[in-house]
Amino acid sequence: MKDLYQQLENEQIGKIRLNEPLSKHTTMKIGGPADIFVEPNSIESLEKTVRLIREANVPFRVIGRGSNLLVNDEGIRGVVIKLGKGINHLEIEDEILRVGAGYPMVPLATIMSKKGYAGFEFAGGIPGSVGGAVYMNAGAHGSDISQIIIEARVLYPDGTLKWVSKEELNYSYRTSALQFDNGICVEAKFQLTKGDSEKIYADMQSFKDYRHSTQPYDMPCAGSIFRNPLPQHSGKLIEDAGLKGYKIGGAQISELHANFIVNAGGATAENVRDLIAFIKNTISDKNAIDLHTEIEIILPQESN
Structure with missing residues (x-):
């Protein structure tokens, strides 16, 4: 990993950091560190980055503003590439x-x-x-x-x-x-x-x-948690089940919109995953409807 970091540094492809907390790069403010974090300064630099990563046989993942993403508490092994100001x-x-x-x-x-x-x-x-x-x-x-x-x-x-x-x-x-x-x-x-x-x-x-x-955009959240099982709407199903405000740890179903889970303070990815599972089980039991997540959930040790 150190060799890859040095290669990326030598290519001057943009910002590169070791053990970067991904809580800084997700709108939910949750997520452990990435072994290597890269923000390329151009499309050409992105191409170089992917080539070097593949040659090193290291797993990688691409993120944007982290608004539809739940990153596990252990972080992400390998490289996280953020597409931002350079592109x-x-x-x-x-x-x-x-x-x-x-x-x-x-x-x-x-x-x-x-x-x-x-x-x-x-x-x-x-x-x-x-x-x-x-x-x-x-x-x-x-x-x-x-x-x-x-x-x-x-x-x-x-x-x-x-x-x-x-x-x-x-x-x-x-x-x-x-x-x-x-x-x-x-x-x-x-x-x-x-x-x-x-x-x-x-x-x-x-x-x-x-x-x-x-919608509760004044609090750390990841947008809508579940896809709508049309013609039904996830938010209404969750609200009708009486779950608004329900908490597990620091993760809470929004009082404003029931299809949002907010970080009410100190929430972990495990809290959010447990709350998602609780919602799915409740809606399945009450309505015989299987809810499917809209956000991308990165589990421990998951990689490309």
């Missing part, structure tokens, strides 16, 4: 937006709406980054990434870097092909529409305000 380019031409995977969704939605480009209004309250949104087909308010994406540039574990069409991404509810082939979205192109900037911004802001008034 956050943005350009728009003829209503086509090209943007890096590290660009955060909320500022992106705000900027596009102020410039009079429609399409990203739904993302005004989504706390993740573009790469994560493409990966999981993030959505809200009746829209999602699949409705505006043209193609994504994807880096595969074998080093292949190529543009992948919307059709090849095989989108469905909160799902894409990237979740099955370990593809890393490094940038994407979106089809937007020029319109009235005041109306577009007002629509975006109303969506953002609604999310902030109905």
Whole structure:
């Protein structure tokens, strides 16, 4: 591991840290250390990083803003690559937006709406980054990434870097092909529409305000915990079961929105996992419905 760290340092690929606490990089503020933590300063640096990791036969995992992620308390062995400031380019031409995977969704939605480009209004309250949104087909308010994406540039574990069409991404509810082939979205192109900037911004802001008034983003959380078992909604099922406010350790079902688990203070990943299991068992017993998590849960010793 020390040899790999030195190789990465020599390549000057960006920020590199040993034993970096991942609680600093998840919105739930939970997670043990990564053996090596890397934040590449460009797509080219990301390519070099993945190549060196594969040559060293070391496991690795890619994260964005950590908004849909529960990292175990023991941390992650190997390398954690964060797509952030080095991969956050943005350009728009003829209503086509090209943007890096590290660009955060909320500022992106705000900027596009102020410039009079429609399409990203739904993302005004989504706390993740573009790469994560493409990966999981993030959505809200009746829209999602699949409705505006043209193609994504994807880096595969074998080093292949190529543009992948919307059709090849095989989108469905909160799902894409990237979740099955370990593809890393490094940038994407979106089809937007020029319109009235005041109306577009007002629509975006109303969506953002609604999310902030109905969801507990003032507390450390990971977004919606469960997928909706349509036509049912997980939050309503959990609320109707009388579970709002229920706690295990420092993990609590939000009093504001029952499909959110918040870190009420000192929560561990084990607390959250136990609370998730309790919710699933309760809803299964009461409603004969199996809930499935929307967040990604990294278990101890799990790797690529």
